[in-house]
Amino acid sequence: MRKLVILAAGVGMLACSPGVQPAPTSVAPSPAAPQPPVTAATQPPAVATFPTDDAVLKRIWTEGMDNTQTRQLSHILMDSVGPRLTGSPNMKNANDWLVRMYTSWGINAKNEQYGTWRGWRRGTQSIDLLSPRVRSLEGTMLAWSPGTNNQPVIGTAIILPTFADSNAFARWLPQARGKYVMISAPKLSCRPTADWNQFGSASARAFYAADTAKSNAEWRARTRGTGYSTGLAGGALSRRIDAAGAAGVLTTRPTDAVGAIAIFETYNVNSPGIALSCEDYGLVYRLAESGMSPQIRVTADAALLGEQPVFNTIATIPGTTKPDEYIVLSAHFDSWDGASGATDNGTGTIVMMEAMRILKKVYPNPKRTIIVGHWSSEEHGLVGSRAWTEDHPEVLAKLQAIYNQDNGTGRIQSVSGGGGLVGINDHLQAWKAKLPKEFTDSIQYRASTTVPTSPGGTDGAVFACKATPSFGLSSSNWNYGSETWHTNRDTFDKIVFDDVRRNATLTAMLVYLSSEDPELISRTKVEGGPWPDCGKAARSTSGRM
Numbered sequence: 001m002r003k004l005v006i007l008a009a010g011v012g013m014l015a016c017s018p019g020v021q022p023a024p025t026s027v028a029p030s031p032a033a034p035q036p037p038v039t040a041a042t043q044p045p046a047v048a049t050f051p052t053d054d055a056v057l058k059r060i061w062t063e064g065m066d067n068t069q070t071r072q073l074s075h076i077l078m079d080s081v082g083p084r085l086t087g088s089p090n091m092k093n094a095n096d097w098l099v100r101m102y103t104s105w106g107i108n109a110k111n112e113q114y115g116t117w118r119g120w121r122r123g124t125q126s127i128d129l130l131s132p133r134v135r136s137l138e139g140t141m142l143a144w145s146p147g148t149n150n151q152p153v154i155g156t157a158i159i160l161p162t163f164a165d166s167n168a169f170a171r172w173l174p175q176a177r178g179k180y181v182m183i184s185a186p187k188l189s190c191r192p193t194a195d196w197n198q199f200g201s202a203s204a205r206a207f208y209a210a211d212t213a214k215s216n217a218e219w220r221a222r223t224r225g226t227g228y229s230t231g232l233a234g235g236a237l238s239r240r241i242d243a244a245g246a247a248g249v250l251t252t253r254p255t256d257a258v259g260a261i262a263i264f265e266t267y268n269v270n271s272p273g274i275a276l277s278c279e280d281y282g283l284v285y286r287l288a289e290s291g292m293s294p295q296i297r298v299t300a301d302a303a304l305l306g307e308q309p310v311f312n313t314i315a316t317i318p319g320t321t322k323p324d325e326y327i328v329l330s331a332h333f334d335s336w337d338g339a340s341g342a343t344d345n346g347t348g349t350i351v352m353m354e355a356m357r358i359l360k361k362v363y364p365n366p367k368r369t370i371i372v373g374h375w376s377s378e379e380h381g382l383v384g385s386r387a388w389t390e391d392h393p394e395v396l397a398k399l400q401a402i403y404n405q406d407n408g409t410g411r412i413q414s415v416s417g418g419g420g421l422v423g424i425n426d427h428l429q430a431w432k433a434k435l436p437k438e439f440t441d442s443i444q445y446r447a448s449t450t451v452p453t454s455p456g457g458t459d460g461a462v463f464a465c466k467a468t469p470s471f472g473l474s475s476s477n478w479n480y481g482s483e484t485w486h487t488n489r490d491t492f493d494k495i496v497f498d499d500v501r502r503n504a505t506l507t508a509m510l511v512y513l514s515s516e517d518p519e520l521i522s523r524t525k526v527e528g529g530p531w532p533d534c535g536k537a538a539r540s541t542s543g544r545m
Contacts, residue, residue, distance in 0.1 A: 048436035057509055059362045064505030071497050073350050078492040083337035085143055086377040087117035087308045095313045098374055102315040105360050109315035114387035115539030119308030120144045123301025130295040139276035142233050142266040143337055147302030155180045155247035157284050157294045166227030177245035180296045184251045185219035186285040190278035192256050232264035234273050242268040248298055254278035257483035263338025272300050310376050312384045319369035326395045327514045328371045330404035330459050332378030339490040347500055348405040354504035366515040368400055375459050385459035387537035399468045401514040403507055404460030410476030411499040417447025417471045418464040422524040431513040439506050451528040465534040469521045
């Protein structure tokens with residue numbers, strides 16, 4: 001039988017983290033279901049049309065497009081190292097893997113501690129319906145959820161009642177003891193919106209819309225009556241029910257993709273917070289609503305580890321003629337852990353890693369110093385990148401450009417500059433003029449000279465609000481918001497590798513052109529205001545209930 005061999009030239013499966021077993025080096029595909037090729041050698045040579053004879057740009061293209069390492073790196077990071085929840089052992093393993101990878105390429109790398117964050121270890125789990133019928137339920141513990149000491153805990157699922165006020169809620173709380181309390185609104189249908197639009201009659205759509213509006217209004221009233229908020233996945237309400245001795249708190253946060261549920265966090269300290277799939281939450285809800293007293297059994301292994309050191313991973317290629325001027329490649333490294341963190345932000349991470357690998361091979365002696373920052377705790381308020389900007393004012397003072405990517409696996413569609421700086425767009429257009437048409441015909445390049453708004457959303461904003469040249473690499477959607485963003489479906493198979501190799505190649509070209517630019521982008525601010533408050537980094541766990 002023909003074998004498909006995963007080649008990791010320049011990577012090495014031995015780069016896996018301690019305690020993480022390397023994946024098999026070969027896979028035997030089924031003849032009935034041939035597997036896609038995984039080696040750069042099997043891909044046809046990519047051809048580019050250059051407006052200049054710049055030999056370095058041409059070598060970057062060849063290395064990035066014909067010798068890409070993106071699939072091998074993604075396999076190790078997403079499949080073997082796994083999700084990267086801030087404060088978890090997995091995150092530290094991942095930080096160490098980055099350092100080893102950069103070192104293997106001859107690039108100096110280190111983990112820089114910026115503070116601490118609440119630690120947590122996820123273990124195995126099972127969630128089962130025992131009566132009125134037996135069925136395993138699809139769901140998962142929320143991040144930082146207590147477990148059950150790996151022992152089965154059986155309880156009745158009940159629905160949060162409606163309360164006149166918070167006093168009535170307080171009087172009811174003893175009834176939550178030993179129960180699994182459901183605190184999310186159920187959905188009448190778990191079909192995606194596209195199905196309703198394609199197949200639903202006008203009356204069916206109207207009926208469904210009215211039912212949804214009624215349910216949502218009812219649940220807003222339920223939670224408002226408790227006096228507590230539900231936050232991302234239970235919030236302060238879940239914490240209060242947990243303190244009352246509940247067996248657990250059941251939630252659901254389905255997206256508009258089949259089977260996808262968002263997996264966020266809990267602040268429970270005694271009982272598990274569990275997110276069920278749309279379908280299974282609805283099943284349990286209906287059974288409880290009709291008085292059948294569904295029995296739930298949860299067996300969960302997890303450990304709350306207290307405050308743990310947290311790190312950004314930083315790698316550097318020193319500059320030669322202008323070593324005290326800088327270009328920064330930026331991507332947050334942390335993820336939620338309901339899946340593998342593949343498109344948020346594993347692909348952004350791989351783009352920046354691959355760009356650094358290409359540059360080290362093709363452009364090892366840059367004029368300006370090139371730094372890559374893999375930030376921790378972006379998901380909790382841009383904490384890692386914000387801390388790094390506070391700790392490294394020398395870089396911000398002479399930063400030529402920062403390139404940030406953080407929105408999925410798709411091909412880059414726009415390079416958008418910010419920072420409210422005079423002349424920033426002139427530099428960007430000069431760099432664009434030297435790129436091959438394959439990177440200009442379908443990509444918009446525009447640098448805004450307006451005053452930036454308050455930082456938020458992604459790490460590039462932290463740099464923009466400090467009046468530095470910040471460029472966002474925004475990519476095509478691929479159902480990012482509905483299918484993979486913070487969900488249980490953000491896995492390796494969602495990566496579009498042709499797009500990722502192109503993104504890495506374009507990023508390497510932009511970094512090279514930024515480095516070679518004879519002038520540093522001016523720090524003169526445009527007129528207008530007020531200039532945003534960049535805020536301070538949270539150097540220890542900051543609650544968001």
